[in-house]
Amino acid sequence: MKHAVVHRRLLAAASLVLASSAVSAQGNSATDAIAKYREMLQDGNPAELFEMKGEELWKQKRGPKNVTLEQCDLGKGPGVLAGAFTELPRFFKDTGKVMDLETRLIHCMVTQQGFNEADLYKAAPTIGKGEGANLVAITTYVATQSKGMRFNLSQAHEKEKTMYEVGKRLFFQRGGPHDFACTTCHGTDGGRIRLQDLPNLTKNPGDGIGFAAWPAYRVSNSQMWTMQKRLNDCYRQQRFPEPQFGSDATIALGVYMGVNAKGAESIVPAIKR
Template structure:
């Protein structure tokens, strides 16, 4: 509880950082007077300010909430999630996120962290996860939901470790191959694919840089930052939510949380990011 209160106080530093960023913007030359390179340097200075003081990251509050949810009895069976096996054995959390997605024999499929949490909620606590899957992601300004908070805590417990997803078995390779096919498949009313935005270096939408996610060198830098706090929507966004939102922006059919397609896309991205560091929760625009 002391840690939680300390983090609540520490998030006031974020407001200070934002105020400094706004002051810098106010002092900046009028729009059009700065070069693109100067604008990008200014944005990177702002991001660096937040990274240098990790206590200013509001996502840490959700990580604390996720830990509490993990250890609190809930559901029809009045059980905790402390016996949930994330791949390293029941109850072992440290380092588990860095080795996900992976194939789970008890479930008979490859799972990412959020899909595995849902499975454990159903199997250990007796929770009706269908009700959760129907509306799993927060609206703008609303806090991340329970599974996302737990995922944020689990990811944070692998911070600094290198991604080493267990995807070298037959099921893992099939899942990665499916993810690659989905990543590159053009469809929907805009005839877009994930690759439309994320298979070239130097592309951007407005001021937002678009990482070349099919290139390991760039994937290793950004994939490990999810779950991340989104300043623009003032909440944590998980990787499942990120995939859902990208599909929505492409006007594709709704991507169901925990579906084979969502897990395959995440497996493909994490496979590309293998060897990069877990730096979650990150901070995004």
């Protein structure tokens, strides 16, 4: 029943955005129409289904050890979720590494629930089935617990500072058959591709934009995308080889964008075209 309601709302919203476009000559721009479209979809956002599944998985006894994830430490203490997402990626003393939300969740699934790490990393890119889909749901649930909070990534540890600088270099690095970089799309103000606004992510883009909007539900393919998936697809669009899931490159880019988003409000889970 829930899926049927969501489907009806998506159809209704699609009809309304077409109507909005039809009256653009009367003063409504395409950007305004897209904004209205997203606002309407937000009521009954399909991401709620992923959030619900993630909460169930967070509290469910799973894995060889048959325990829950409720004691997972995401940086603010065992089981503390509020505000954790808006401080990630960060350095974790127990691993000696800077980790984002997804790699930290895998760490907890391995150390607390007994899952095989190699198996989880292999499954993670397959976001629509198995443990890959489970990771997307758990990530969505955890991230949503910080909705409305403001990003404040730490730069206190030397490894956090290094990751920021590496992420910055990667963001500006040009290459591939089209000589693209992240800045090709996200390095100037007022950019757009077709009807999609492209925020400038070399500085703070504002509340709920860029890093502060993922995980998000993609209406165009009916999928929930996390930041790892978003970054990998950016590399694909640049015609670069896609990084491995949880690579230092994607985490470094997350640090760079997260630090730049300091003070921005998280609207996760967002909705995208």
